[in-house]
Amino acid sequence: MSTPIASHAGRPAARATFDWLFVVAALLVVATFIRAIYFTPVEALQGPAQKIYYVHPPSAWVAFLAFGIVAVASIGYLWMKDLRLDRLAESSAEVGVVFTTITLMTGSLWGKPIWGTWWTWDARLTSTLFLWFIYVGYLILRGAIEEPGMRARYSAVLGILGSLLIPFIHLSVYLFRTLHPMPIIGKPSKPSLPNDMLETFLMAFFSFTVLYAALLRARYRLATDQAALEAEEGR
Amino acid sequence: MPDAFGAALLIARKDLAIEFRTRTAFFSAVVFALLAIVIFFFAWDPTAVAASDLAPGVLWVIFTFSGLLGLHRSFGVELADRALDGLLGAPVPRHAIYLGKAMANLVFVLAIEVIAVPAVALFYDMPLGGARGVAALAALLILAAIGLVAVGTLFAAMSVNTRLGELLLPMLSLPFFVPIVIPAAQTTARLLAGRPVAESIGWIKILLAFDLVFVAACTMAFPYTIED
Numbered sequence: 367m368s369t370p371i372a373s374h375a376g377r378p379a380a381r382a383t384f385d386w387l388f389v390v391a392a393l394l395v396v397a398t399f400i401r402a403i404y405f406t407p408v409e410a411l412q413g414p415a416q417k418i419y420y421v422h423p424p425s426a427w428v429a430f431l432a433f434g435i436v437a438v439a440s441i442g443y444l445w446m447k448d449l450r451l452d453r454l455a456e457s458s459a460e461v462g463v464v465f466t467t468i469t470l471m472t473g474s475l476w477g478k479p480i481w482g483t484w485w486t487w488d489a490r491l492t493s494t495l496f497l498w499f500i501y502v503g504y505l506i507l508r509g510a511i512e513e514p515g516m517r518a519r520y521s522a523v524l525g526i527l528g529s530l531l532i533p534f535i536h537l538s539v540y541l542f543r544t545l546h547p548m549p550i551i552g553k554p555s556k557p558s559l560p561n562d563m564l565e566t567f568l569m570a571f572f573s574f575t576v577l578y579a580a581l582l583r584a585r586y587r588l589a590t591d592q593a594a595l596e597a598e599e600g601r
Numbered sequence: 602m603p604d605a606f607g608a609a610l611l612i613a614r615k616d617l618a619i620e621f622r623t624r625t626a627f628f629s630a631v632v633f634a635l636l637a638i639v640i641f642f643f644a645w646d647p648t649a650v651a652a653s654d655l656a657p658g659v660l661w662v663i664f665t666f667s668g669l670l671g672l673h674r675s676f677g678v679e680l681a682d683r684a685l686d687g688l689l690g691a692p693v694p695r696h697a698i699y700l701g702k703a704m705a706n707l708v709f710v711l712a713i714e715v716i717a718v719p720a721v722a723l724f725y726d727m728p729l730g731g732a733r734g735v736a737a738l739a740a741l742l743i744l745a746a747i748g749l750v751a752v753g754t755l756f757a758a759m760s761v762n763t764r765l766g767e768l769l770l771p772m773l774s775l776p777f778f779v780p781i782v783i784p785a786a787q788t789t790a791r792l793l794a795g796r797p798v799a800e801s802i803g804w805i806k807i808l809l810a811f812d813l814v815f816v817a818a819c820t821m822a823f824p825y826t827i828e829d
Contacts, residue, residue: 444825499776506772510763520759523822524773528820533812534780541782541803
């Protein structure tokens, strides 16, 4: 998994260009979509619109996973002061923002035919929108600081505070009002989803998670190369 | 602990003395608040929405934005002549610097409210509900101001050192003000409608929890923002 090149102050060009993990992830996602579109029954009430179910919740899951990793890497950075953890947080935040954007856009596309509106101030929509704002702010903060040590410390502080903020935002907008369906899989009784739909759904979760890992690794390598180049220029 | 608290009080006193003698930030924040109160009135159709229905929303939006004006100043003043280095060189714990700055900011934000709240009451025909209503609103303002200042002081310390400067402060802070503004505005609207406080207890609990969590978290995080 780890290339020896990254460790000795980087020669980016020397790295193999074939990203096998990304290829695997892309194949898995394509396979999931083929299964979702052609081999999974159409939902009786919503019709084809329900197919977005195999994109929307998995993206939201990946976004949460990504921001969770930002928080853990941020705590780790403040504790151990290892710049690799900072680069991990940076990479995960960027991938997380992409998946939050996908969640918001697919949610909007789904909301139009089913709820009859592109946007509504429902609790989970609003929380996701603020999640997006927090981590876009995080990326802007990173862009506004030159010095790597300071950038790492500041963004670690924001990465940790952001994760503390999420439950508060969720609670306050939830009390405001909500429209979303209650969970239908993670509930204590048996999941109320037909088996073939559930399998496609779980496959989507799996393939999106692999895609996250692939994007995270690619972005992390880029961050490592950038740091190596900056160090070379500074010399 | 009494030592750190004493140092924090000294720092707060220093900041307030600077502000009291120059009064620049305070006056501009007050004028901004009054202007915003007046301009907001024209953003709605007065025949469709009663001014008194708008009052809670206007009050809390202005509270947030005028608070931001004061927060940026609190570390902005330390940039001149590298005053911050002197502060960091002083034999006081880093937490004391944060607490001192936060206390001065709290006084600043509440002082703006002392002018802004009566102005909203006057221009929007807002019923304050007698002495009990005023007391409840004052308690709510203090709760909300503690959360706002806790987060805002930390982000102010961070944003003065970035290339974006004061632009960054609202961008970082505003998402954090959401769990302050929503409960505060909802509670205000209920209080003004003459509803019992018990009806808003859920909102007040959110505010209290926010204050506890973020005062603690920001105090712990602050030393990391001023390391050299």
